[in-house]
Amino acid sequence: MKNQSKLIxxxxxxxxSVLVILTVSQLLNVSLALGSGAVFPQMLLLVVPQLGFGxxxxxxxxVERAKALS
Numbered sequence: 399m400k401n402q403s404k405l406i407x408x409x410x411x412x413x414x415s416v417l418v419i420l421t422v423s424q425l426l427n428v429s430l431a432l433g434s435g436a437v438f439p440q441m442l443l444l445v446v447p448q449l450g451f452g453x454x455x456x457x458x459x460x461v462e463r464a465k466a467l468s
Contacts, residue, residue: 401458408454412447419443 423439 404454404458408451411450411454415446415450416443419446 419439419442423436428436428439
């Protein structure tokens, strides 16, 4: 997979994960304002999209390493 397609997939994952977190927080009636004290949903909004980018980065290094070893 080319780097551009990996970047597109990571961005789609980030978009979908943020939308899911916002939708679930709205369904549970959790406010995401900075002073609301809802630290866990705010933390998820920051961490989950970054995990997607980290996963695709790790996957690309894993594929390159496998090519180098063979």
